[in-house]
Structures are given as structure tokens and as C-alpha cells.
Amino acid sequence: MSSVLITGASKGIGRAVAVELAARGHRVVATARRPEALADLDVDQRLSLDVTDQDSVDRALAAAGEIDVLVSNAGETVRAPLEAIPLGEVERLFRLNTLGALRVAQGVLPAMRERGSGHLVFVSSIQGRLVLPIIGGYGASKWALEAIAETLAIEVGHFGVNVSIVQPGAVSSGGAAGAKVYLKDEDPYAPLYAALPLLRGETVTPEEVAAAVADTIDHPRPPLRVPVGAPAEKALRARKEAPEDEPFRLAEIDW
Template sequence: MSSILITGASKGVGRATAAELAKRGHRVIATARDPRSLDGLDVAERLRLDVTDQASVDAAIKDAGEIDTLISNAGAIFAAAVEASPLDEIERLYSHNTVGAIRVTQAVLPQMRQRNKGRLIFVSSVGGRTVHPSQAAYGATKWALEAFGETLALELAGFGVDVTLAEPGPISSGALDDVLSYRLSDDPYAALLDGPGIPAEMMSSPEQVAAVLADLVESPEVPLRVPVGPVAEHVINARNSAPWDRPFVLG
């Protein structure tokens, strides 16, 4: 049995992962900005943790005790063309998706290094390897997270701490149903941004992603990057085989 702390466990992938790991017999510490949103989760502990608040992170890690695995899942998103993206909203996304993940990582690493054992699982995205119109800010936070994760894998190789970046494709968690968006007046980018949406059959369910994350917790060894779901595998394979000297558009 492992002791696993999950950020962003109030809904979607985080909540499904907490439930899956608890079902498998692990000690799960589920965290969220509002611990009341964790009601009904049958886990060992439910703690308040806001990844953008250092005091909140420090208190949660102290209360959690020994942590074998961190699943860094908390994240936010908005949609906008680059020209229409408010700078304070870009900063908010970086604070949540990138800096927040590193803040929690810094808090758990000392105990993992002292034990010479631990695992960091970052929930990245296919958007951390590719780009899409209207998703520049979100994608940039995930590309940055990928850089931090890969660097951590190098730095921690001698300390017994594994690092893996899980890269799901679109997920039917509801997070994409009504995404916060920003437009310019007389929007010149409307043709790029107004699409039919992602077909349901192309989405992974939160439970499918949770099963992959739980397997990563239990695996004796983990790769640095793990595409999650057939769409992610297809898109990342296509990106890897395409030239890097021009923007990549998935046909």
C-alpha cells in the first residue's frame, strides 16, 4: 500500500483517481481548495490545499504525513486567441498549472529524498506537446510543466525519485463544456475559434484516465512521458513525425 497525495481532487480526473486508488487499497490524501467539495470520497484524508497559496500547501503537506507519490493534477483553462488573451489571465494560468505544480513538488521532495524513494506524477496534456488555436496560454503552461518535469527527472535520478508526465487527450469531465473564453470585438479570429467541438467518441472518460494514473502509481518503473488514450497517442505520434520548422496542424 502506498500513500498518495492528489491535488485537484474535487472533480473530474482528480476525483476519479482518488476513488480508483482507494479502491485498490492505497492510502489516499485527496486535496482541493474547498475540502467540502471532497465530501463523499471514501479516502484516508481530505485536506484543503490551494496550489497557489504557499501557506496552504505547507499546512497540507505537514498534515498529510509520509507521501510516497504525488499526483499533481490541479489545473485551469481558458480559451482565447493570443491577441485577445488578458495578461492577468495568462499569469493566473501559469500560477495554477505550472508554478502551483512546482510549489507542491518542492514541498514533498525533501521527505522523498531523505527516504531515497518517491514518485512524482504530473498530469500534463497532449497540449503540452502540441498547439491549437485558442489554447496558446493553456498549452504554454503545459509545455513549461513538461520542461520542469524533464529537468526534475535528470536532477532526481540519483535520489530514488521517479518522474513521469501523463499526457491525456480530451477528457469528458465537463471541464470543456463551458470554458471561460475571451474575444475581440468584431473578432477577426472567429473562423479559427468557432469549431464544432470535440466529438464525444474522441474523449477519454475521467475513469479511463484514472486507471492509467493508478497503474503508474503501482508500476515498478515508469517512463518519462505517457500519452493517455488513443487520441493522445495519435496526435503525439503525428507531431513527433512532422517537421519542427513550421506550425503543426493535425489533418
């Protein structure tokens, strides 16, 4: 079994991944900014790790010991039209969702490369391949994450290190409900915000995403991209087949 470090394991997908991998017999190192939130997880280690803080990452990796698999899951979202989203929020999303993922990958990669084995698993989203209105800042951070992950797959593959990108659609983790919203009273973008449930489509559970992550880790030849669930597969297939000369729309909205 593998030694797996998970970022953002205090709730949602990250917590479900920790439970699933521990049940499959893997050695799980669960991490979060608030390690007390991990207290009830039955895992090998529970560590403090803030992916936006280099010292925090260094301390956690030193305490974790040898890591075979990194599940890079920590991330957040906001709701705002790009016309009005505070640029500080966009920077925060990139620091957390994109650069944070790269920071931890940089921490584990030297040992994986020297050992000739390892696996980087990035929890992305269908929004790493298509866009949804009002979630553009989050989507941009995931597009950038997927560019980083695919580049890493090319750079580290011949050292024996695998890279996988897990792509769920909407997940019933509560993350969207807790997202910051930047819309004014009588906002002109309110119809788009109201249509988000339709645009996001059917949800999958954190446990379904966790099973896909665990199956990817256990796969003898893990794929680069792993859509999670029929809704994600349908949306990504539609995006791939759509013409490139106009914006892609999952659904039409009555403005």
C-alpha cells in the first residue's frame, strides 16, 4: 500500500478521500490549515499544512516522512462576475488553488524523482476545461492548474512519476454554499447567478470523487485526466465537440 499525503483534508472531498484511502489500507497523512479539524479521522498522521505558506509546507513534509502519492485537494471558490470581482480575490484563488498545489508538488517531487516512482493527483474540476459564468475566477485558477499538471506529466514522467487530474463537476460538499458572493443589489448579472444551479448540473457526492481518486491511485497505469461521474463526462465531451468560433454554453439562459 502507498503512503498518501492529502491537502485540504478537513472537509468535503479531502476528508472523503482520507476515509476512502484509509479503508483501502493506505497509509494516510491528512493535512489542513487547522489540524484540530482532523481529530476524528482514523488516519496515520494529522498535520498542519497551509499550501500558501512555504514554511508550513516544509514543516509538514518533514514530519510526514516518505510520500508515495500526493493528493492535492486544497482549494476554494467565489461567486462574482469578472467585471466586479475584487482582484485581490482572484490573486487569493491563484495562491491557493494553483500556486499552492505547485508548492506542495515541488516539495514532494525531488524524493519521488530520485526514487524513480511516485504519483501526483490534482483535484481539479470540469472548470479546468470549460468555463461557467460567475465562477470565472475559480475556473481560471483550475485552467492554470491543469496546465501545470500536464506540464509536470511531461517533465517527470520519464523519472517514473505519474500525474493525474481528477475532474468532478458540481459536488455536494457544501463548498459552493459557503463561497463568498460579490453581487450588488439589483445587480445586472443577477440572472446569471440565479441560473448557476442549472449551469452546474447534477451533483456527485464527495464519496464518489474519493472513490475515483482512490481508483486512480490503485490503477497500475493511471490516466492523466479522470472525469468523475456521467455529468462531468457529458459536459467535457460536449465542450470537446463544440465549435471553437463562439463561446461554449452548457445551457441557454433567459436574461
